[in-house]
Amino acid sequence: MVAALFAVTVSMLLAAPAAEAAPTPSPAPTGSQQNYPNSISGLLRNNGVPLKGVKITAKGNGFEGSATSAANGSWSIGVPTQGTYTVELDTGTLPQGVKLAEGEKNPREVSFSNTSNVSTLFVFGQGIVVQKVDIFSQVPERLVAGLSFGLLLALAAVGLSLIFGTTGLTNFAHGEMVTLGAVLVFGLSAAGLPFWICIILALIGGGLWGYLQDAALWRPLRQRGTGLVPMMIVSIGLALAVRYIILYNFGGATQQLPYSQSPQVNFGSFAVSQNTLVSLAVSLVVLLGVAFLLLRTRVGKATRAVADNPALAAASGIDVDNVIRIVWTVGGVLAALGGILWAYYRPGVTFDMGQQILLLIFAGVTLGGLGTVFGALVGSLIVGVLVELSTLWLDADLKYVGALAIMIIVLLFRPQGILGRRERVG
Amino acid sequence: MSTGSTEYSATGRHAAEEPVDYMTDSREIADGEAAPGCRKRDPIVVADNVTRAFGGMNAVDVEHLEIPRHKITALIGPNGAGKTTLFNLLTGFDTPNSGSWTFEGRSLQGVSSYKVARMGMVRTFQLTKVMGKLTVMENMRLGATQQPGERLSRALFKGIWGSREKEITEQADRLLEKFKLDAKKDDYAASLSGGQRKLLEMARALMVKPKLVMLDEPMAGVNPALTQSLLDHIKNLKAEGMTVLFVEHDMHMVRHIADWVVVMAEGKVVAEGPPGEVMKNPAVIDAYLGAHHDVDLGDAQGIKELEAELEADDESIAGTEDAGILSKIKEEEAP
Amino acid sequence: MNFLDILGGALGEMLSPTTAAYALAALGLAVHFGYSGLLNFGQAGFMAVGAYAFAVSTLQWHVPFIVGLLIAVVCAVIFAFILGIPTLRLRADYLAIVTIAAAEILRYIVTTNKLTPLTGSANGLAAFEGGFFDLNPFPPGTYPLGMSNRDFFVRVVGWVVVALACLVVWLLMRSPWGRVLKGIREDENAVRSLGKNVYAYKMQALVIGGVLGALAGMVFTLPRGAVQPANYGTELTFFLYTCLLLGGMATILGPVIGAMIFWAVLSLTQGILYGLIESGTVTFINTVQAGQLRYILVGVALMLLMIFRPQGVLGNKKELAFA
Known part of the structure; x- marks a missing residue:
């Protein structure tokens, strides 16, 4: 078991130089990208035409850096620490006739919110009036974004919940299963494969990782009769190891997936980015599919039976080990998909992107009721919407706090979660 | 009801004044005719309208029940009859949906389990709960009450708790000898056999110096050679003035030692009385034979039936190791 | 590459x-997890509470060192109550999730830009250690291993605190109080059935381990003279668990020896890897990757320890509650 694990580790390490050497897909903008862990970035476009050679500076926290936009209009300034920076666009370097839109703040304050990348958009052109921040456009915008975020959380949460239900394991390495999906898409597309192939291969990779994890680690541990708490700690070790293996191969920078810049879709009073909508639709369809599988198919029913009572399920002829294997594989695929969508939502791929939402996934699962699949779905939606809506009155860098606090409060009053059954308790 | 219970405790006090040999005391247990929910001459526990529902199913629905003092009472009934749930409710390990119950005239409603134990009502568990990673002696010491060293403020200073520690060690030594575990006292409890664990759990419960000992299936999983010694120990408890209430499946085992038998089925008390009479009661035969007699585990139909029964048997979760998401034990606020 | 230098560094x-x-x-975690079975995954939060409470009270209200220390301890006690009241009745994994979430909430709050005047946001706080070093009885000069009087003072204080904490925990764990905790670790219902107030014991254990965590936060932050939120992430807690499991989770000296091994191994691997890279023996990784390699090592070590030697270096497998 450990030998297999070791082999996987070593092979991942050996793969390092190859991945390192792979070209980055997005043309690298020039600027003070001095390998800082954090960056401020954006895209300059005027009526869809990229603006090249525009100078932008960022000042703050005792640091000053600047960048010039690349041919595709993208720019990025590496900064040493997260915090608030004053970002200024040098209007003198704009092409002739191009002006910042009315009401666009320049210079402006940009703050990091717990991610290592923050993007800010400068809008150009005449006649375009930047909408004032008003609650009527903000609420639906945040709501749609929250639903989209909640559904992508649900993808990961459903897998986590199924694993918890069937094996009792609280899997702290689930965040890395999320990261893996996004990193694989990035790596494969950097290697030049077509986008759709990359997505499919990444999903297969996620499933394979789930399957391998179970076969090489968790199943042998179960057979040894290892307790749940030791297994939880093993999963923490696995999470650390995999996270740094990914860092080792992928590096500490934020990378963008193909098509990460998408146009805004207008809904009259508010606008939502196309990627957010696509993400929402994709996760909705996949989750409905999972629900159908669970409710209507033999495998799904067997899974629910195992989650309910493994001993009884085994007694009635269900191959529990097989069910668990399927759950790990499907959980891996779902987490990978969640990771890809998360990369578009943030936007960006980093080695610790999964860890950043692991607690939110836990919050979703706990809110809904540990071990109940539909609870995980509902809980994740609540967390997603809450995180987005809370930005209406909380600072952006506190948006995860609300969701985590709500989870603790719910545990106070309804420890079994929203959909959990009290009868099973005590 | 309140006037009734004062009467009982009056007689109880009276009985305590006159030295009575509890082994040969042949006075009537029931105050009148033996019937489900009948009054006792001298009850130690009185329960009224205690109900507990799991998912719409009444696991326990006891109208009135009295446990006679200084007697051995057996609580019997088929699987899923609600025996363990009733145990949990009486000892504060579970909260009933309704009802009231008293121990020695004091209401136990809303009293947390550890306080119930301190009052002198101590229980054991169906799945034996000995601390396998502690030695047999440490298990025993854990049971002792009034240990100053258990308070954080005094724990640091051995001078304060050393003498009490010596006392309880002697008490434990005596009990271990009686239970023939003295040779094992420095071994980890995990190394004991199933029967020895049952003995240790019972001995540990006696360290609390209880008035009422509640044993949940003391004979389950014990090999026949040890069964007789266990039965003797239970009888000894009575001889020493304790009251015993125990849960048991096997009616024949019960006949040997019980003075009184309470039969439960589907959460209700369906019969009670002296063992000889209860066995003849048609309600009992019905409850027993009606429950599992037609289940044939050899065919699929039988397994299905058993599944259905196990599913309905929510009670079986309580008191086991995986007691579900949380134990809803109401306890005092933090220190 | 000079091997003696590397060894000396370690x-x-x-x-x-x-x-x-x-x-x-890690000793605090031993009280929580090793002796009581409480899965506290928020020890980094307790450390942050200690460090920030001390730094903020010193910088904002200019309190003397001792008062700052007391404020830090009181804040840790309050934090323990906030964590314990909702979760100590729940199953172990709920405590794990709530403590890890609470520690993260704390980190987000001290990081938020809104509180920059109070907490210094992502940059943290600095220059609050003066009161501590004013207490330094050692005159300037050179001390063993080439330490300055400051270094020497910090080390003496740090290890004296560790020794005292070990003594207190040892005294507690051999007492009947400790016996009740060990009983709870295995089966809290059984302990309850013997008339012990399990909830109160768990809360006391949570507070004691948490206060040790807060003191650790101060020992961590004083020599640096700076406190930054990035240092108190969830990974810190997991490193502490690695130390604890290395040494033996239900032992007094285990956490101490575990922490020493942890840092010695990290320092050795770094020294050797960097040496090999500089000397050109190893060319396929750079120094940044060598740093990352060490953390991979920590993760793998944590897994292997838990699987093959959960009792750690000093522990007794028979006394191990989770295996």
Whole structure:
């Protein structure tokens, strides 16, 4: 078991130089990208035409850096620490006739919110009036974004919940299963494969990782009769190891997936980015599919039976080990998909992107009721919407706090979660 | 009801004044005719309208029940009859949906389990709960009450708790000898056999110096050679003035030692009385034979039936190791 | 590459104040997890509480060192109550999730830009250690291993605190109070059935381990003279668990020895890897990757320890509650 694990580790390490050497897909903008862990970035476009050679500076926290936009209009300034920076666009370097839109703040304050990348958009052109921040456009915008975020959380949460239900394991390495999906898409597309192939291969990779994890680690541990708490700690070790293996191969920078810049879709009073909508639709369809599988198919029913009572399920002829294997594989695929969508939502791929939402996934699962699949779905939606809506009155860098606090409060009053059954308790 | 219970405790006090040999005391247990929910001459526990529902199913629905003092009472009934749930409710390990119950005239409603134990009502568990990673002696010491060293403020200073520690060690030594575990006292409890664990759990419960000992299936999983010694120990408890209430499946085992038998089925008390009479009661035969007699585990139909029964048997979760998401034990606020 | 230098570095690392802080925090975890079975995954939060409470009270209200210390301890007690009241009745994994969430909430709050005047946001706080070093009885000069009087003072204080904490925990765990905790670790219902107030014991254990964590936060932050939120992430807690499991989770000296081994191994691997890279023996990784390699090592070590030697270096497998 450990030998297999070791082999996987070593092979991942050996793969390092190859991945390192792979070209980055997005043309690298020039600027003070001095390998800082954090960056401020954006895209300059005027009526869809990229603006090249525009100078932008960022000042703050005792640091000053600047960048010039690349041919595709993208720019990025590496900064040493997260915090608030004053970002200024040098209007003198704009092409002739191009002006910042009315009401666009320049210079402006940009703050990091717990991610290592923050993007800010400068809008150009005449006649375009930047909408004032008003609650009527903000609420639906945040709501749609929250639903989209909640559904992508649900993808990961459903897998986590199924694993918890069937094996009792609280899997702290689930965040890395999320990261893996996004990193694989990035790596494969950097290697030049077509986008759709990359997505499919990444999903297969996620499933394979789930399957391998179970076969090489968790199943042998179960057979040894290892307790749940030791297994939880093993999963923490696995999470650390995999996270740094990914860092080792992928590096500490934020990378963008193909098509990460998408146009805004207008809904009259508010606008939502196309990627957010696509993400929402994709996760909705996949989750409905999972629900159908669970409710209507033999495998799904067997899974629910195992989650309910493994001993009884085994007694009635269900191959529990097989069910668990399927759950790990499907959980891996779902987490990978969640990771890809998360990369578009943030936007960006980093080695610790999964860890950043692991607690939110836990919050979703706990809110809904540990071990109940539909609870995980509902809980994740609540967390997603809450995180987005809370930005209406909380600072952006506190948006995860609300969701985590709500989870603790719910545990106070309804420890079994929203959909959990009290009868099973005590 | 309140006037009734004062009467009982009056007689109880009276009985305590006159030295009575509890082994040969042949006075009537029931105050009148033996019937489900009948009054006792001298009850130690009185329960009224205690109900507990799991998912719409009444696991326990006891109208009135009295446990006679200084007697051995057996609580019997088929699987899923609600025996363990009733145990949990009486000892504060579970909260009933309704009802009231008293121990020695004091209401136990809303009293947390550890306080119930301190009052002198101590229980054991169906799945034996000995601390396998502690030695047999440490298990025993854990049971002792009034240990100053258990308070954080005094724990640091051995001078304060050393003498009490010596006392309880002697008490434990005596009990271990009686239970023939003295040779094992420095071994980890995990190394004991199933029967020895049952003995240790019972001995540990006696360290609390209880008035009422509640044993949940003391004979389950014990090999026949040890069964007789266990039965003797239970009888000894009575001889020493304790009251015993125990849960048991096997009616024949019960006949040997019980003075009184309470039969439960589907959460209700369906019969009670002296063992000889209860066995003849048609309600009992019905409850027993009606429950599992037609289940044939050899065919699929039988397994299905058993599944259905196990599913309905929510009670079986309580008191086991995986007691579900949380134990809803109401306890005092933090220190 | 000079192997003696590397070895000396590792030895120095074993006695560093950071190691003392890790030992102290891991000892707190031993009280929580090793002796009581409480899965506290928010020890980094307790450390942050100690460090920030001290730094903020010193910088905002200019309180003397001792008062700052007391405020830090009181805040840790309050934090323990906030965590314990909702979760100590629940199953172990709920405590894990709530403590890890609470520690993260704390980190987000001290990081938020809104509180920059109070907490310094992502940059943290600095220059609050003066009161501590004013207490330094050692005159300037050179001390063993080439330490300055400041370094020497910090190490002496750090390790004296560790030794005192070990003594207190040892006294507690051999007492009947400790016996009740060990009973709870195995089966809290059984302990309850014997008339012990399990909830109160768990809360006391949570508070004691948490206070040790807060003291560890101060030992960690004082020699640096700076406190930054990035240092108190969830990974810190997991490193502490690695230290604890290395040494033996239900032992007194285990966490201390575990922390020493942890830092010695990290220092050794770094020294050797960097040496190999500089000397050109190893060319396929750079120094940044070598740093990352060490953390992969920590993760793998944590897994292997838990699977093959859960009792750690000092533990007794028969007494191990989770295996």
